[in-house]
Amino acid sequence: MKVVVMGAGVIGVTTAYYLARQGAEVTVLDRQLGPGLETSYANAGELSYGMTSPWAAPGIPMKAVKWLFMKRRPLFIWPLISPTMWVWGWQMLKNCNDDSYRVNKSRMVRISNYSRDVMPDLIAETGIEYDGRAQGTLQLFRTEKQLKGSKADQEILAEYDSPYEVLDRDGCIAAEPALAAVRDKFVGGLRLTADRTGDCRMFTVALAEKCAEMGVEFQYGQSIRAIAVENNKVVGIDTEIAGRITGDAYVCALGSFGPRVLNPIGIRLPVYPVKGYSVTLPVTDDAMAPQSTIMDETHKVAITRLGDRIRVAGTAEIAGYSGRLGPHATDTVRYVISDLFPQGGDVSKAEGWTGLRPMTPDGTPVLGPSKYPNLFLNTGHGTLGWTMACGSGRAVADVVLGNVPDISLEGITAERYGV
Template sequence: MKVLVLGAGIVGVTSAYQLAKAGHEVTVIDRQKGPALETSFANAGEVSFGYCSPWAAPGIPLKAMKWLFMEHAPLILRPKVDAAMLCWLAKMLSNCTSKRYAINKSRMLRLADYSRSSLAALREETGIEYDQRMQGTLQLFRTQAQLDGSGKDVKALAADGVPYEVLDRDGCVRAEPALAHVRDKIAGGLLTPKDETGDCFKFTNALAKKAEQRGVRFYWGTEVNRLDVEAGRVRGVMTNSERLPADAVVVALGSYSPLLLKRYGVKLPVYPVKGYSLTIPITDASRAPESTIMDESYKIAITRLGDRIRVGGMAEISGYTNDLTQARRRTLEHSVMDLFPGGDVSEALFWSGLRPMTPDGTPVIGPTKIAGLFLNTGHGTLGWTMSSGSACVIADLLSGRRPEIDAVDLAISRYA
């Protein structure tokens, strides 16, 4: 089957690789000059199969009101006259119940656990190196209230069989020795030892080369203007230079997916939530992390990537803007230097990207009402984490095979 994959971020490239492995003739189209040059470029670096939680959770509306007045707020809302933003916010609020949280988290953990095994198989198959480490994620609680409030996450992890450890202050220092310098700032932590870290940009570029070896073609610097749809079936796409025919099309355009789809009556509830990161060269390894620490107070991930520290986080709801705000940089610097002052922030690379978020936290993977048109998008902050499993699901569905996990509730039909 001739398949077009739209988008060459981590989700698009892994999809292309798995589709080619399944025997399809695959072409990838991207407007950039190479792989992973947008949201996948400098993400937090954590591959957190255990730390998968919907942003929509009980208590979030009240917390959000408080965050709006914090100097180092994890959530920044810049309201504007935007129907898509208002609709998305309303749907997200409707998911902030205990019942919806449990359903959404269980669904996310199912996909994440599958992605863990899929990534391990892909790594063994390809031998790709990407500054990977297999030392887990430590969710760090600065207050006793945060530690006490982790009970709902522990319950969900236990229900899905995800390994975890609840740690006291000494346990956190054993997991991350550099925290010994700031032990008085720690109340405890939640360790998910099966989590990993790695440079998503390096991985995506290396996998794109492996995909080319399997016959995948890449069209760089190419804009997708519209889909070619006839009699309820997709026939290809129209780019800025030519028409490319196809038997099937996979949309993996991240936050830009709904902009392409809306003219065809496919209402995809994905909205961009901007995140920021710093990439800092390590100057003192004894004051740097060994793996990933999630600073619960600021919702910021601090990750070791080789000889660098990647600091990523925050959620700014401001539409399709990619400006670099210095106030956000100060928040990232505050979090990392307060815990791990082992890098030179004056030499840091400051970056922002638009995460494609769904209101329930789960990506949208599967067919649409248009025959031959498939979606693999909406992964939010977990595109790197869920990419391998998502790619295997989409390859199975497109090939007419039953996926190895239940994928019915991953499709866009769940919003109907």
């Protein structure tokens, strides 16, 4: 079977790998000049299996209002004249209740746990390097209120068999020794021991190279104009340079840009771009730098150790498809790394970046079949594309090739949106 995969980010490349591994002839298309150059490029670096949760949660609307008035706020909303944006926002608000949260989280955990379980096999099979570590995530609380409020999270973690530790100040320092220098800035933490870290783009590039060795063809610099449909079946992908590229089956793994080619053929998924920011800086003193991932609960900023670098990522900005990196866009993430690890890295050498996270209003990605029998979807992972990539790629590859995936896709397909 010949399969055309649209998108060479971590989602598209893992899908291509699992397709090729089962004998498919695979072509990957991407408008960029290489793999992992958009949302996969400089994300937080967290493989956050324990922190897999939808943004749409009880209490979030009130928190969001408070965040909008913080000096270093984690959320920005630009009131665009965009019906798509406002409909998506309304759908998200409708999911901010206990019942929806539990349903959505259970679906998301199903995917992330599967990804956690299959990723080690992929690493063992390919031998790729990606600055990976397996030292967990420390959710750091600056206030007693945050620490007490984590009780609800602990109950949910226990329900889904996600291992964790509740730590006092000394326990946090034992996990991340450099925090001893700022012990007065926090009161405790929640350590998610099954979480891992790694450079998503390094992984994507290395896996793309392995895919090429397996016979996968990558066509870069190919902007997709349209998905061609005839007689209720996809007959090709029309590109600006190479013209029409054909196959037996097609996978859309275009992240935030998927709706631009799916909407015209009647697949109207509520996937909307939520902008995020990061900086990457060199480690200057290993003893004073983070060893894994620290999530600053107050500012919703993740600090992750990636080899001899530190990645600091955060902020949710709802501003359509804007890719602008303004002069003050990374102020919050720069503040947090300077506040918690002032001697760990050189902020003056920090490289700023911004990317668009493909968010669904319920937090759950869209995997599997579409209304067309030979078009399949792997999109809408939000902030968890890196976390869910291996599980999503393997499950979708199985569906494309007519095999029963190891996890149920009930509630995860496009059918839940009636498209």
